Amino acid sequence: MKKLTVLAAGAALAIFASGTAMAQQTLAQVKQRGQVICGVSQSLPGFANPDAQGNWAGFDVDMCKSVAAAIFGDTKRVKYVPTTARERFTALQSGEVDFLARNTTWTMSRDTQLGFDFVGINFYDGQGFMVRKDLNVKNAKQLAGAAVCTQTGTTTELNVADFFRSNKMDYKVVAFEKNDEVLAAYDSGRCDVFTTDRSGLAADRTKLKDPNAHIILPDVISKEPLGPLVRHGDNNWGDIIRWAFFAMVNAEELGITAANVDQMLNSPNPEIKRLLGKEGDFGKMLGLENNWAYNVIKMVGNYAESYERNVGTKTPIGLERGVNALWTAGGLQYAPPVR
Amino acid sequence: MAVQIRGGAAPPSVAVWNDPRARAIFFQAMALVLVIAFGWYIFHNTYTNLEKRGIASGFAYLNSTAGFGIIMHLIPYSEESSYGRAMLVGLLNTLVVAAIGVVFATVLGFIIGIARLSRNWLIARIAYVYIEVIRNIPLLLQIFFWYQLLGKSLPGPRQSFNILDIAFLNNRGLYVPAPVFEEGFWEIPVGFVIACVASYFIHRWARKRQELTGQQFPIFLTTLGLIVAIPFIAAIITGMPLHWEIPALRGFNFQGGMVLIPEFVSLLFALIIYTAAFIGEIVRSGIMAISHGQTEASYALGLRPGPTLRLVIIPQAMRVIIPPLTSQYLNLTKNSSLATAIAYPDLVAVFSGTVLNQTGQAVECMAITMGVYLTISLLTSMFMNWFNAKVALKER
Ligand SMILES: N[C@@H](CCC(=O)N[C@@H](CS)C(=O)NCC(=O)O)C(=O)O
Numbered sequence: 242m243k244k245l246t247v248l249a250a251g252a253a254l255a256i257f258a259s260g261t262a263m264a265q266q267t268l269a270q271v272k273q274r275g276q277v278i279c280g281v282s283q284s285l286p287g288f289a290n291p292d293a294q295g296n297w298a299g300f301d302v303d304m305c306k307s308v309a310a311a312i313f314g315d316t317k318r319v320k321y322v323p324t325t326a327r328e329r330f331t332a333l334q335s336g337e338v339d340f341l342a343r344n345t346t347w348t349m350s351r352d353t354q355l356g357f358d359f360v361g362i363n364f365y366d367g368q369g370f371m372v373r374k375d376l377n378v379k380n381a382k383q384l385a386g387a388a389v390c391t392q393t394g395t396t397t398e399l400n401v402a403d404f405f406r407s408n409k410m411d412y413k414v415v416a417f418e419k420n421d422e423v424l425a426a427y428d429s430g431r432c433d434v435f436t437t438d439r440s441g442l443a444a445d446r447t448k449l450k451d452p453n454a455h456i457i458l459p460d461v462i463s464k465e466p467l468g469p470l471v472r473h474g475d476n477n478w479g480d481i482i483r484w485a486f487f488a489m490v491n492a493e494e495l496g497i498t499a500a501n502v503d504q505m506l507n508s509p510n511p512e513i514k515r516l517l518g519k520e521g522d523f524g525k526m527l528g529l530e531n532n533w534a535y536n537v538i539k540m541v542g543n544y545a546e547s548y549e550r551n552v553g554t555k556t557p558i559g560l561e562r563g564v565n566a567l568w569t570a571g572g573l574q575y576a577p578p579v580r
Numbered sequence: 581m582a583v584q585i586r587g588g589a590a591p592p593s594v595a596v597w598n599d600p601r602a603r604a605i606f607f608q609a610m611a612l613v614l615v616i617a618f619g620w621y622i623f624h625n626t627y628t629n630l631e632k633r634g635i636a637s638g639f640a641y642l643n644s645t646a647g648f649g650i651i652m653h654l655i656p657y658s659e660e661s662s663y664g665r666a667m668l669v670g671l672l673n674t675l676v677v678a679a680i681g682v683v684f685a686t687v688l689g690f691i692i693g694i695a696r697l698s699r700n701w702l703i704a705r706i707a708y709v710y711i712e713v714i715r716n717i718p719l720l721l722q723i724f725f726w727y728q729l730l731g732k733s734l735p736g737p738r739q740s741f742n743i744l745d746i747a748f749l750n751n752r753g754l755y756v757p758a759p760v761f762e763e764g765f766w767e768i769p770v771g772f773v774i775a776c777v778a779s780y781f782i783h784r785w786a787r788k789r790q791e792l793t794g795q796q797f798p799i800f801l802t803t804l805g806l807i808v809a810i811p812f813i814a815a816i817i818t819g820m821p822l823h824w825e826i827p828a829l830r831g832f833n834f835q836g837g838m839v840l841i842p843e844f845v846s847l848l849f850a851l852i853i854y855t856a857a858f859i860g861e862i863v864r865s866g867i868m869a870i871s872h873g874q875t876e877a878s879y880a881l882g883l884r885p886g887p888t889l890r891l892v893i894i895p896q897a898m899r900v901i902i903p904p905l906t907s908q909y910l911n912l913t914k915n916s917s918l919a920t921a922i923a924y925p926d927l928v929a930v931f932s933g934t935v936l937n938q939t940g941q942a943v944e945c946m947a948i949t950m951g952v953y954l955t956i957s958l959l960t961s962m963f964m965n966w967f968n969a970k971v972a973l974k975e976r
Contacts, residue, residue, distance in 0.1 A: 327937045334635060334942070355940035356635035376832075386831035388752055393929070394937030398648045402659040405649075413752075413833070414649040415843070417923045418933065426923070429731045430751050431842070433832045473634040 267339055267471075267478035268312075268528055276318050279305035280338035283323040283420060286444045287551050287558035288344055297321045300551040303541050304342035304363060304469050307485040310540040311533040327394035327418055330355055333472060340482050342469045344438060346396045351470070358476075360483035362468040365564045365573050367461035368400050369439040371446060374456050376433065381460035385410040390423050390432035392416065397437050400463040424448055438465045440552065440560060447557045481527050488534035490576035491516055492543035494567055499542040502535060515579045523579055534579070544574060626943060641939045642667070648934060650925045652841055663935050670930030671952060677844065677926070678913040678956075681851040685912060686905075688852060689859025694889070696864045707860065714857035720918050722854055726846035727922045734842070737833050746826055748834055751842065755827035758838040765822055771814035772807065779803040843924035847916065855912045859905065866901035867893055898971045906964035910957050917953075927952060 271277050281289035281301055289299040297305075297319075306316040322338050329345065332338050334356060344366075345351075347359040372378045381404070391398050393416040405412040415432055417423045427435040428449050437445070439457065446452045469486065471479045492498070495513050497505045505513055514520040517538075518531035525531065541547060548565065552558040566572025596602045630637045642664035649659055653669045654676060695707035714722075731751055735741070740750035748755045779802070786797035815822070827837030870893050878888040919926040920933060927949060936945035 327933055330937060330940055331942050334633070334940070350938075351940070353634070354636040356630075356633045384832075386833050386835060388833060393934045398934070399938070402647055402649045406659055411835070412649070413651055415651055415923050416648075416925070416929075416934065418920050418929070422921070422923070426731070429728075430736050431731055474632070 267475045268481065271312060271339055275313070276320050277305065277309050277312065277340075278320045278322055278338045279308070280322050280324045280329055280332050280341040280343055281305065282343050283325060285344065285420065285441060286447050287556060287560075288440070288444060289321075289323075289342075291321075291323075298551070300364070300547060301342040301344060301469075303489075303547040303551065304482075304486065307489060307537040307541045308340070308482055310536040311481060311485045311488070311527075311529055314530070314532070314536045314540075316540045325394070325419055326392045329394075330357075333357065333470065336472075339478070340469055340471045344441065344467045345470060346438075347466045347468055347470075348396060356473045357470045358473050358479050359468050359470045360479050361486045362466040362573075363486055364440060364467040366438045366440050366465040366467050368397055368436060368463040368465055369442050369461055370458045371427075371435045371442045371455050372433060372458065374454055378458065381458050381462065382408065382410075384412070384434060386412065387433040388413045388415060388431065389434045389436055390415050390417070390427040391436050392420055392423050393418055395437070396463070396465065401436050404462045420445070438467065440467070440558075443558050443560055444552070477528060481529065484527060485533075485537055487576035487579075488516065488537045489541065489544040489547060490567070490574050491579060492534070492538045493545045493574075494569060494576070497538055497543060498546060499539055502538045506535070512578065521580075630943070636939070636941060637944065639944060641941055641944075644939075646935070646938075648938070650930060651923070652844060652925055663939065666935055667927070667931045667948070670925055670927040673844075673925055673930075674913070674916055674919075674927040675956070677848050677851065677916050677919070677924075681848055681855065681912050681916065682909050684848075684852045685855035685859055685908070688856035689908075690863050692856055692860030693863025693867070696860060697867060711857045711860050714854055715861075719850060719854050719915055720921060723847060723850040723918055723922060726849045727842065730842040730846050737829060740829070740834070746824075748827055748829075750834075752833055753839040753841040754845070755834045755837050755839050757824035757826050758836070760823050760825050762822060765818075767814045767818050768811045768822070771811040775806040775810040778810075779806055782806075841924075843919070843922050846922060847919050847924045851912055851915060854915070855908055858908050858911075862901055862904045862908065863897070866897035869900045870896050895971065899968070902964060902968040902971065906961055906968075909960055909964065913956055913960065914953065 279302075281297065281299075284290050285299070285301075287299055289297060289301045291297050302321070305319045305321065309318045310316050312318075322332065324332050324338075324341075324343060329341055329343055330351070333341050340360075342363075344364070346366075347362065351357055352359055370381050370384065372384075378384065384405075389401055389412055391401060391414060398414060398416055401412070401414060415426060417426060423435065424445055426432060435442070435445070435455075439461065442457050446455055446457070449455060469482050471482055491512075492502075495505075495510070495516065497513065497516070502517070506517055506519060508514065508517075511520060515523060517535045518524055518533070522531060524533040527533065542550070544567075545562075548562065549555065552560045554561060562570075562572060564573045566574065568575040627637060643662050645659075646661055646663050646666045647659050648666075650657055650666065650669050652673060654672045655665075655669060657665060657669045692707050692710060695703045696711065698704045698707070734749060734751040737750045737752055740748040740755075742748055746757050782797075782802060783799055786799050790796055825836045827834040827839070829835075874892055874896065875888055878892045883891065916926055917928040920929040923929070932945045932949040936942055939945070
């Protein structure tokens with residue numbers, strides 16, 4: 242009896258004494274673990290999708306790979322954690338994942354109230370609607386009274402409410418937790434409309450029984466700046482994700498590709514020299530090796546390569562660059578200089 | 581350990597730390613302090629960690645605007661309502677499937693349980709197969725099954741099944757006319773209340789008379805007649821202060837009337853059918869627990885099998901049936917949270933799903949949800965315990 246009590250008191254003391262986890266150590270933890278843990282979608286073709294062998298590929302997955310390349314020089318050192326729209330934030334808050342690369346919209350409340358930091362915008366998007374062609378709907382204003390399928394825990398379900406309310410139209414929202422359930426319900430006719438980010442619509446359309454029987458309406462009802470995010474407070478870790486992404490955008494701007502990066506090592510251009518670690522100590526500033534960006538470009542490619550390979554016009558997703566073109570080509574993608 | 585000395589003599593005085601009673605109190609107090617300290621530590625730790633990571637905490641968010649729509653709400657709700665109201669909508673949706681589910685699962689369960697003991701081989705076999713099949717398929721699969729079945733077999737709104745031009749069935753749900761109340765409507769519910777009170781007194785009178793004279797009175801039919809007739813007469817006298825709003829196809833969907841959405845119907849079906857299988861077994865074991873002598877005695881008194889079951893066996897079996905029945909009711913209520921999988925907006929889907937995600941306040945949302953389920957369960961248990969005490973055998 243006495244022994245038990247002493248034991249219990251000891252245990253209680255031990256728990257009291259053990260401090261709370263430090264917020265600033267993500268990089269150290271990742272290095273020690275030998276792996277970054279990346280929260281991705283469950284399956285969104287072109288963005289994050291496992292193949293039959295369980296190898297992940299996609300535009301968001303490339304974000305995970307570029308971080309692993311920057312830290313370890315090895316894109317295999319990623320553990321992918323598929324999350325539903327609803328689970329993703331708890332997964333990041335609780336430290337189950339090191340960061341999210343999961344078509345997540347940068348909003349003010351997520352940035353502040355939820356305790357996150359968005360590190361950049363890897364895809365400028367907007368919300369749209371998909372309907373069956375035989376409904377003969379030409380634009381979103383004709384959707385009054387429609388049943389709308391969507392996913393819970395997204396900006397999507399809020400935007401759709403705003404849209405119908407501000408246009409004084411009636412609607413019924415059927416909100417599922419898993420994207421596949423949303424799609425199945427839409428495909429079986431439970432809803433007239435499927436709504437999400439337009440990139441998501443294009444990706445999900447490929448999963449429908451007859452993709453050609455559906456059209457994406459021209460309306461864009463919201464701004465959806467999608468990008469990777471980290472926990473608020475570990476700024477060094479945030480910097481690493483941010484610059485792994487900027488390295489890809491800068492590489493495109495400087496004409497560096499996976500194929501020519503080795504020749505580019507000899508380039509006299511000082512911007513290229515700095516990016517590839519030939520000049521300066523930019524890797525060290527992040528707590529990484531100086532060839533961090535070289536590895537990203539060599540192993541993942543530049544922004545354009547990643548885009549065209551995963552979601553571009555030659556893929557089934559078939560998305561034009563549009564606003565996601567470089568600023569030099571009239572788009573919005575713009576990365577600060579390495580200097 | 582000290583030996584307890586029985587008898588009138590005062591125990592010999594011992595040191596406090598050797599007194600078993602003092603020791604017991606000391607250890608219990610220690611345990612309590614530890615539990616409270618641990619609880620406080622967890623609370624404090626969570627709170628400081630949330631603060632450190634810049635995650636909002638507290639319950640103020642319950643008053644902010646929800647901004648999302650909910651497909652089924654029993655109380656007025658719009659996108660402009662608060663998160664707190666959204667929680668209430670979810671809670672009511674949970675309660676309504678649970679309440680309807682419990683009633684029908686009980687009825688079906690009793691039928692199955694009795695059928696299982698039927699002397700008719702075919703009926704007993706059917707009940708047996710029902711129980712074995714249903715009990716052994718995970719509930720989630722059954723929910724998906726009903727949802728798929730409704731979704732795939734029903735036509736779209738434009739090809740709806742038309743039931744007498746007043747009700748319509750399609751893959752968006754069952755649309756039925758909704759009553760619209762007008763001035764003077766209150767006389768109908770008043771008539772209903774009068775009918776109920778009258779039935780109660782007739783019931784008492786009939787029982788007394790039967791105890792005195794043995795004469796039976798058709799109590800069920802009379803009650804039914806009263807409850808239908810009085811409100812009906814009230815309606816005629818006041819000139820039908822009520823009309824029906826018939827649903828009509830406008831645009832994509834039917835508008836007006838009331839709708840039972842397929843998410844609700846499939847969840848309800850699955851819960852009823854699943855739980856009834858368990859209740860059937862409980863009823864069977866309850867009946868089997870009653871000695872066969874009771875049946876024989878009843879037959880010897882000249883009662884036929886029907887009244888024997890109703891008046892002799894079931895009332896005694898209830899004592900065995902009610903405690904496990906209570907846990908089935910609790911299970912059904914908790915199982916209703918599987919609703920999330922098919923987009924039925926129950927408490928879990930709305931509150932610890934959507935609200936949690938939109939506000940990021942996981943700890944608060946989960947705590948409230950757990951508290952609510954705990955309260956529902958405790959209330960159900962309390963009611964069933966009261967009911968159990970009421971039907972318990974009164975020794976005379
Ligand atoms: N960008 C929106 C929506 C993101 C979202 O979850 N979209 C869905 C529909 S495209 C999705 O990616 N689902 C994939 C999955 O759950 O695996 C947000 O951040 O709230």
